[in-house]
Amino acid sequence: MTLASTPTPRFDTFYKHDALSRLLFDYADAHPDLVTVQSIGKSHEGRDIWVAIITNTHTGADTDKPAFWADGNIHAAELTASTACLYYLHRLVTGYGQSTDEGREITQLLDTRTVYLCPRLNPDGAELALADRPRHIRSSTRRYPFDEEPVEGLTIEDVDGDGRVLTMRIPDPHGAYKKCAADPRLMVPREPGEFGGEYYRLLPEGTLKHYDGLLVSVNRDVEGLDLNRNFPTGWRQEFEQVGAGPYPVSEPEVKAMVDFIVAHPNIGAAISYHTHSGVILRPMGTRSDDDMIPEDLWTYKRFSDLGAKLTGYPAISIWHDFKYHPKEVISGTQDWLYEHLGALFWVVELWSPNREAGITGYKWIDWYREHPVEDDLKLLKWSDEHCDGAAHVEWKLFRHPQLGVVEIGGWDKMNFWRNPPPALRESEVARFPAWMTRIALSLPKLELLRTEVRALGGDTWRVRLAVANSGYLPAYISKRALERKTVRGVVFEIHLPQGKAEISLVGGKPRFEGPQLEGHAVKTSMQAFLPNREVTADRAVAEWVVRAPKGTQIALTARADRAGAVRTSVTLD
Structure with a gap:
């Protein structure tokens, strides 16, 4: 089979929906082992909302790996946000397997993790902005809160x-x-x-x-919706939050994203691209830094500072530095992903004229x-x-x-x-791939440490499975996730051959939840007076006692919601 060649997109051009769809599928055709394209739902006017799933499928399924999400163009005329996602997709597929520093990072990323890219969450609004006689509405083309034409x-x-x-x-x-x-x-x-x-x-x-x-x-x-105000956490009615919709997740575009992310608990970090201001915004939008969980605030500041260093954009707090009015608060995607799910999340406002x-x-x-x-x-x-x-x-x-x-x-x-003028669009979005890759490579990653089989006599065996989190971040990502109970500890399973009376589980449970695993991010400096007492908190061990004939093969699984899965087997001998 002859593969298609990698597309050569124009990053100075904003693509209409049909051309954008063709471009995404061209990437999938050219790199079938790295890219698949999935519709996660339909817009108000019936257009597909596409997500590109980027990972090396030879090293595992996308859902078995920790994942990073990025979306763009939730607001109709903020078209450069779509370009930012397309540019990252292009850098990933062209960088994979290359011997450069960036190529090695991208190869490690796609071999061990998954990237989900949704370049255009609001295809209807973007299509209106790109019309021959455009209109620049805020978000969806659905009429809200009333259907009537204005009479004056x-x-x-x-x-x-x-x-x-x-x-x-x-x-x-x-x-x-x-x-x-x-x-x-x-x-x-x-x-x-x-x-x-x-x-x-x-x-x-x-x-x-x-x-x-x-x-x-x-x-x-007349199209008065703001899709970024339709997310469930912090949702408020129209009199408090203009454009929020009749109820949380009422709009198909938002529901598509919410359903996809909830169905993919492996997503541990995300960025939503908007325009404009040339700034990185970190949570929270509804509370001050003093009200945040300190450990989460420290993590956010660490990665935000890294973003500022790599992109040249300042990184600021939504609550303290980016309010439309000093007496108002802004809720949106950032509140849902962090406050509700405990995933790390940033909004990037691209471009500053x-x-x-x-x-x-x-x-x-x-x-x-x-x-x-x-x-x-x-x-x-x-x-x-x-x-x-x-x-x-x-x-x-x-x-x-x-x-x-x-x-x-x-x-x-x-x-x-x-949006930037055409000649500046590529250079503007080129600031961000390095930061996104670094965030994704910092996600927790469950790995096999070892398996052990010990004969106890009489066709009885002790089986042990040891796993570790090799990632920088803890397997739960944030203290908010623990507080909200949105992530479990490592779930271990033993899979015995079925239908054989001579094989049974004598000790242990067929499935049980183990501890939460820390990452290798240090919590204190070397000069701290108190030592770190959790020096192996990144590891967990499961143990079972099995009765089975010698030579029996037994499958073992360990899974952490945001750190991926490990699948292995042992032979009793």
């Missing part, structure tokens, strides 16, 4: 048909904006108490219904409320010099069907803010 107000959309959704400006003495003195292309806020100048009213590009010539209200998208333009020392969310005009000028300079002037579009006259003559222009938020 402004609906945000591409009015002039140029494939962009920009800003409309209208001269108005009561307007809140004026032209920047340093560069009249920029619109900047009026100063407190300022009057007597040329002012403008700014509106999102869109069309109006029942316009009375005076009042304009901007309608919320601010940082690209040389703006430093800004506060993530607060910057959007208020910042100096010098920052806007830096961004405009960046647009001119590095984006051919396309990040900030020149204002052009347009005869609007309801408003008359307006100007359309300003910042192209979809193509230069929510």
Whole structure:
């Protein structure tokens, strides 16, 4: 059989659903021993939600190995998140078996662990964002909370048909904006108490219904869901959490992810890719660091610092540093995977146009409320010099069907803010494979230490199975998982040949739960006064007494939910 060649994707391109589907299956065709593609469910509009399962199948099934999950594009227009997953997939399959340092790490990773990649959790919303006349909604295309079309107000959309959704400006003495003195292309806020100048009213590009010539209200998208607020942990109703849906996991896209992860308890760590801000976000979203389990906080900080070192992105707390409003909390995927399941989880907000333009020392969310005009000028300079002037579009006259003559222009938020310009997309997502691989290689890994058979006389034998966790992290991953009782200790099983009366289990249980296994992460430094008293807490031993004729072969299994499985056999002799 002749295998297909490895695809050569374009990371400066955002793929529509059909092309993305073909690309994933092309990888599976080219590398059948490493990649399989599975639909984990259907979107609201019936599109498949694909997961690429990447592991060396010759060294075991994906479910028998500890696993790392990454997803992207849960939010419709955050398309670079999908690129980040595709880029990692490409690096994994092309790096496997190579003699470089990265190749050796990838080979070790796929021989011993599994990577689950879901490049587009929200295919409907992405398809709308990629339409010829796009709309940039938050998430799902399902209408929520009501099904009716708006009867009045402004609906945000591409009015002039140029494939962009920009800003409309209208001269108005009561307007809140004026032209920047340093560069009249920029619109900047009026100063407190300022009057007597040329002012403008700014509106999102869109069309109006029942316009009375005076009042304009901007309608919320009729597709008002935010899939990232539909996860079960911390779910709140609409009056507290906009877009959360009618009940937890009501949306098919979220249910597909939840069902898959619950059915794969081997997933011990995960990243969800979003845009934008250029920052790594760690839990918790609903509590402060002081309220976290200290051991888990230490682990999060250790891996977050590693992420900052390898990617160049700062790593911060959601609760302390990334709130949309100081009186609000943000719940989402991170709350469910960590707070509910006890798996490690990060959100990565890809891309920072601010940082690209040389703006430093800004506060993530607060910057959007208020910042100096010098920052806007830096961004405009960046647009001119590095984006051919396309990040900030020149204002052009347009005869609007309801408003008359307006100007359309300003910042192209979809193509230069929510996402990097095409030439910068690959370099942006290339920051992350090394960190993801390091997290995955740190997952617990159950390994066989030894088996022992000792004759006790009279066709009676003592059988022992010893296993160890060779991973950095403990087999339970986090103290939160122990607290939530979402992981068991090592489960040992002995499998005796069936239907033979002369074979029986004399001592021990056919299946029993052993201890939780620690990893090789040190808990204190060498200078600590108190010694580590759990020097072999990474090991466990099972013992049975069997009555069977000499030469009988007996199968043994050990499994830890997040550390994988060991299968072996012994012969009684």
